[in-house]
Amino acid sequence: MMSAAPEKTELEARHVLDSLLREFPTPLGPEDSCPARLQSTGLSWEEVEGEGVEMGLKLLRDRNLLPILATTLMHSAIIHIHQLDISAFSNKEEPDQDEEEVVLLDGELVARSVLNKLLEVCRNWIKEPQFLQLPKQYLKVSSHAIRNTRRKMEDRHVALLEFNALFGMKDEKERAYFAVFDGHGGVDAAIYAATHLHVVLAHQEQFSAQPAEALRRAFKQIDEMFLQRAKRMKLRSGTTGVAALIAGQTLYVAWLGDSQVMMVRQGQVVTLMDPHKPEKEDEKQRIEELGGCVIFLGCWRVNGTLAVSRAIGDIDQKPYISGDADCATFELDGREDYILLACDGFFDGIEPSRVVHLVQEHLRDHAGDGSSVAETLVAAAKEGGSSDNITVVLVFLRDPQIILKEGQPQVGSENAGLDSKCPQAQGSSETTPQLIFSSVDKVNQTKDLTC
Template identity: 60%
Template sequence: RGVSPLLAASLIHAAVDEVLQIDFTEFKKQSVETEEEGDEERFTLLDGDSLQRFFFNKLREVCFEWQKQLPPLRPLKRFLLVSIHAIRNTRRKMEDRHVLLTEFNQLFGLSDDTDRAYFAVFDGHGGVDAANYSATHLHVNVGLHEEIVKNPAEALKCSFQKTDEMFLFKAKRERLRSGTTGVSALIVGNKLHIAWLGDSQVMLVRQGKAVTLMEPHKPEREDEKARIEALGGCVTYMDCWRVNGTLAVSRAIGDIYQKPYISGDADGDSFELTGSEDYLLLACDGFFDAIKPYEVVDLVLDHLMQAKGVGVKAAERLVAAAKENGSSDNITVLVVFLRDPQDILADCLRDPKSLGAGDDAWSSAFNFLSCEAAATQ
């Protein structure tokens, strides 16, 4: 508690490294057998409570050792400032989860000279188990993937499927029915890699303009509808388009009873970062169903003007706007500033016509201010 994220990630990696040197036989809980398409697979489960105690004892030992001599810690060279806000809203339960790891290298012991940072948003349905599991395991599968250094795009995309397979085994064993959409962004040097399942989304703002990076997986997409029907499923309209009359997304982690119609095969893409990018935004459908991408630009600029260039509460402003626009769903918004918000604001003030929605964007940003002022009168 109170430790910098850089030091915390380095300590965790060192402690985990120590734990992995031991014989895990003493922590073995039971062997589980499951038949899958006629083949018998064996899985070993470990006693989580005793293993956790052992880990914390190792962590304490590492802390005592590092108090004597602290090893060198290398922070990110790239500027990153993260703003995150999430609310349950009017829903009975909060089923969203999010992960931000600007210390990805330290956590997984990657010692090359390449900066890496990982961000993800998960939007659970039918319970929180799938979202919890994905938020706990997806980045681990990415960090331990054999291609993480040479082909990070492949590592990210494949880790979605790996996480889905792992959770499906857990769901079968524990009779869990939940699922989760997910979107993740992995920054590696000057490259941005993204991958997603379902309708959680990531977008980019570059020089004041909204840039679409992906197309969410929804049942009404022609290619998704064709895939589902080819498997023997159906897409029907029941207040919105749904797979087999149930789920409003066509791909997700989990949803064991809707596989293979609900696919766990993620889509992905990669983009060059040139230095002109302002920020990334990852959010669930509770946000994107209420706020259009071009509106994000105005809202963030309006917030920066009011906050005098301080961006730490930008996500809070965006969540509030989605709620005001009628969203009743859980809402999670994660904003990753790739440039100093002070510089973003200064550039917009110098060149108002560079804003995202065209020549009217600058006036619309000021309209937010005038509307708020009128509301208080």
């Protein structure tokens, strides 16, 4: 039984699922319209899980199903889909394949199969509810995103507290995943990364033993997968990205480009990373050695076009725009207040040190309630002059009430011990102050930056 959740929650879950199954009392047939669709009409087999999960979770979450139950049901459904013969989804009007021989599957057939399996899993759960292991780790998320003055919203973000449930992980280590993707030249790359990166991460061979390396490789694989799609569909977009995986008492981060993650610990700003910018000497040298150039046109740009030096996608600018992420590992000791992930549009209008004041003021004004603090931060970045899309994901690692009670912080800056031998830990930019190296005992960090 669902003993890990209150009885009221179980009754509410039953009500949601009963309503869903009354809406779809029988499996969807070829003549029935799908209540939800995949993002792609044609997709590869390795894209099925990501798009299927995204579609199924949206269907359940739109009906306000408990997230831990939604992810558990989705995991059961997608496991069954993986056991089906790939030929069941073959596109009967399959276009000529390129030299990589990608087999494109019919998106409508995949969507119908995923939804039918999900409905079957829901029926089985109502007949025999399963035990749900609710996360014990304290994590609360506040997220907000605005288009701002831009014509289109090209950011995407992910907050997945139920990582273990979604991927059927049964060990004692609790995990949560967060990411921000800042698209450019269109939203396709950002949507793709937000849909697939956590799925690819969970299936990396190194995931259990070397999570940081798994995260770095997942970024690379997503870049390769999206470039394959970009070639098929003539897409030219790209996206920077930053992702954080909390596994037990360890934080793993990886990034491409100038989206960033920062940490605040007992009111002190902790630098976790150094963004990739074309004007950085190591990035400029890498680009020039490949035959490209970095020139100043209002800001520093690769080949006179993009203002970032690493990103997923950007097929026309490969290899100058690298798809190789950097990663780092940090041990958490319980004194950390929160981490914040954001696109460059946020840091264009807000210095990291000011984040501490803004969060503290918000908590004071809202009696320790941090649920809408991301909205306050986004508004402040806009008022600070940012005209770009702005996305903020703030993850509280401690109760905001405790943070509030500790009073006004002494704002300072700690560096989390970036390896000075790594070129990514050198230099400065307009949005990130020059790093000052501190002793390792200030922040327990495993040096894991990829140079």
